[in-house]
Amino acid sequence: MVAVMGELWSQVGSIIASFMFVYTIFKDYIPYELRGYLERYSHKVVNLVYPYVQITFHEYTGERFKRSEVYGAIRTYLSACPASSRAKRLKAHDIKDNKSLILSMDDNEEITEEFHGAKLWWTSCKYVTKSQSFSFYPASDEKRYYRLTFHRRYKDLITGSYINHVVQEGKAIAVRNRQLKLYTNNSSDDWHGYKRTKWSHVAFEHPATFQTLAMDPKQKEEIINDLDKFRLGKDYYSKIGKAWKRGYLLYGPPGTGKSTMIAAMANYLEYDIYDLELTAVKDNTDLKKLLIDTSNKSIIVIEDIDCSLDLTGQRNKKKDDEKDEDDEEKKKDAVRKRFEEDNKKSKVTLSGLLNFIDGIWSACGGERLIVFTTNYVDKLDPALIRRGRMDKHIELSYCCFEAFKVLANNYLDIDSHHLFEKIKCLLEETDMTPADVAENLMPKSVIEDVETCLKKLIEALEMAKEEAKKKAEEEEAKLKAEKEEKEEKKSEKSEKQDVKCNGNVSDEVKEENGVKENGVIT
Numbered sequence: 138m139v140a141v142m143g144e145l146w147s148q149v150g151s152i153i154a155s156f157m158f159v160y161t162i163f164k165d166y167i168p169y170e171l172r173g174y175l176e177r178y179s180h181k182v183v184n185l186v187y188p189y190v191q192i193t194f195h196e197y198t199g200e201r202f203k204r205s206e207v208y209g210a211i212r213t214y215l216s217a218c219p220a221s222s223r224a225k226r227l228k229a230h231d232i233k234d235n236k237s238l239i240l241s242m243d244d245n246e247e248i249t250e251e252f253h254g255a256k257l258w259w260t261s262c263k264y265v266t267k268s269q270s271f272s273f274y275p276a277s278d279e280k281r282y283y284r285l286t287f288h289r290r291y292k293d294l295i296t297g298s299y300i301n302h303v304v305q306e307g308k309a310i311a312v313r314n315r316q317l318k319l320y321t322n323n324s325s326d327d328w329h330g331y332k333r334t335k336w337s338h339v340a341f342e343h344p345a346t347f348q349t350l351a352m353d354p355k356q357k358e359e360i361i362n363d364l365d366k367f368r369l370g371k372d373y374y375s376k377i378g379k380a381w382k383r384g385y386l387l388y389g390p391p392g393t394g395k396s397t398m399i400a401a402m403a404n405y406l407e408y409d410i411y412d413l414e415l416t417a418v419k420d421n422t423d424l425k426k427l428l429i430d431t432s433n434k435s436i437i438v439i440e441d442i443d444c445s446l447d448l449t450g451q452r453n454k455k456k457d458d459e460k461d462e463d464d465e466e467k468k469k470d471a472v473r474k475r476f477e478e479d480n481k482k483s484k485v486t487l488s489g490l491l492n493f494i495d496g497i498w499s500a501c502g503g504e505r506l507i508v509f510t511t512n513y514v515d516k517l518d519p520a521l522i523r524r525g526r527m528d529k530h531i532e533l534s535y536c537c538f539e540a541f542k543v544l545a546n547n548y549l550d551i552d553s554h555h556l557f558e559k560i561k562c563l564l565e566e567t568d569m570t571p572a573d574v575a576e577n578l579m580p581k582s583v584i585e586d587v588e589t590c591l592k593k594l595i596e597a598l599e600m601a602k603e604e605a606k607k608k609a610e611e612e613e614a615k616l617k618a619e620k621e622e623k624e625e626k627k628s629e630k631s632e633k634q635d636v637k638c639n640g641n642v643s644d645e646v647k648e649e650n651g652v653k654e655n656g657v658i659t
């Protein structure tokens with residue numbers, strides 16, 4: 138028995154070796170055109186005896202940066218279908234609200250399903266792209282796809298209704314399981330030392346809502362209506378021939394709730410957030426790639442846009458001292474260093490950013506909000522924030538009484554109190570950010586009750602009022618002193634001019650010396 142098995146194995150081995158030999162000759166010595174011709178005919182022969190059809194669904198379609206929605210829907214469908222419970226190797230890739238574990242098939246795993254009597258097989262496959270297969274970061278170069286195999290007699294059933302059913306069902310499950318995500322872009326070096334930027338994400342779990350957001354109720358309602366109109370505006374946008382996206386500019390002093398509002402928007406619309414760190418983007422091309430890789434139903438945020446980058450489009454000039462370097466090695470070193478430095482710095486330009494917002498590429502996909510935040514709206518280039526790019530400008534300002542009432546409700550669970558009237562007067566006279574108001578309202582220990590917290594706020598408001606008064610007085614005194622100084626200089630100048638006109642000394646220097654030395658003009 139052992140001898141028979143040994144012989145069998147040796148025969149199998151020699152068949153495989155012969156096949157490899159023929160395949161190598163085929164690849165190396167047969168011309169490309171002839172190879173294509175032979176492959177076509179060999180497929181025809183195989184088709185005569187192999188009755189199965191295969192369809193592949195790639196993770197990235199078209200150009201390689203865009204994630205396929207169909208692939209995502211299939212993944213979700215396969216994660217939920219009963220057949221997947223029979224798979225032995227599964228991958229846990231998402232946890233919704235820390236409650237349910239979502240599992241999908243691991244690489245090279247296969248499951249079998251039945252649809253109206255047709256048996257079909259789903260295989261999850263993976264390959265590494267050839268050009269980057271030596272990378273130290275193999276995960277970043279891996280491409281995935283699903284392969285669907287079925288008998289050719291079911292071709293109409295599968296292509297006509299099964300695939301449609303899978304995609305629709307997958308999308309519906311995704312909506313039910315939707316866990317909002319917070320993406321950020323990280324840059325890493327590829328094999329050639331170039332910076333590459335990619336999105337990575339965590340679950341988005343910010344609890345802010347429009348209900349907890351402290352601001353003028355009218356302004357809040359206006360924003361909510363605007364968001365509703367946008368969300369339901371697919372047909373309207375296509376009717377007016379505009380990409381389905383909208384720009385929001387949030388501006389105001391630090392601590393007035395700009396970031397909190399973005400979180401409230403995401404929770405209200407159930408959109409993912411892409412927090413774009415512009416300084417980590419290598420150049421305009423990289424920026425474009427990131428844009429294409431964002432999904433629909435998302436908010437792309439650039440915080441503190443005024444200090445994100447020097448958006449002048451200027452490249453770094455060569456350093457002068459490098460001109461004198463004769464030594465070849467030193468020159469090479471300098472070039473390498475400059476390359477490394479250049480590679481670290483972002484070369485995103487204003488025009489690149491403008492294209493990102495409303496260039497042709499920005500119309501890939503839809504239902505996207507672009508939000509900029511800034512503390513200094515006047516510093517921004519007008520082209521960046523003109524209507525049409527940043528459609529809605531929202532000012533978030535110091536805490537008003539209505540906003541305070543929201544915070545009092547959030548932090549102390551109260552709608553009214555006898556101290557409210559005093560707080561109202563103080564808020565009208567003093568500028569305090571919602572962040573500072575909130576900080577004072579928050580009980581710091583168990584013995585701090587509502588009254589104590591409100592008194593604490595009153596104290597802080599009175600102090601702020603006093604400080605503002607002092608500051609205003611100082612400012613006034615400074616202005617007064619400057620004014621006086623100016624007037625003094627002016628009168629000195631006019632005195633000098635009088636002397637010049639009336640005096641009999643011809644030389645100007647002598648005249649001045651005369652004034653200085655004797656106090657009288659000679």
Ligand SMILES: Nc1ncnc2c1ncn2[C@@H]1O[C@H](COP(=O)(O)OP(=O)(O)OP(=O)(O)O)[C@@H](O)[C@H]1O
Pocket residue numbers: 349350351352389390391392393394395396397398511512571572573575
């Ligand atoms: N309008 C607001 N409503 C509710 N909470 C607020 C509001 N503004 C500020 N806060 C509170 O203050 C904290 C800081 O606010 P936030 O980060 O949103 O301010 P910001 O305007 O984005 O500040 P910065 O300009 O410094 O980024 C938040 O965690 C939140 O608790």
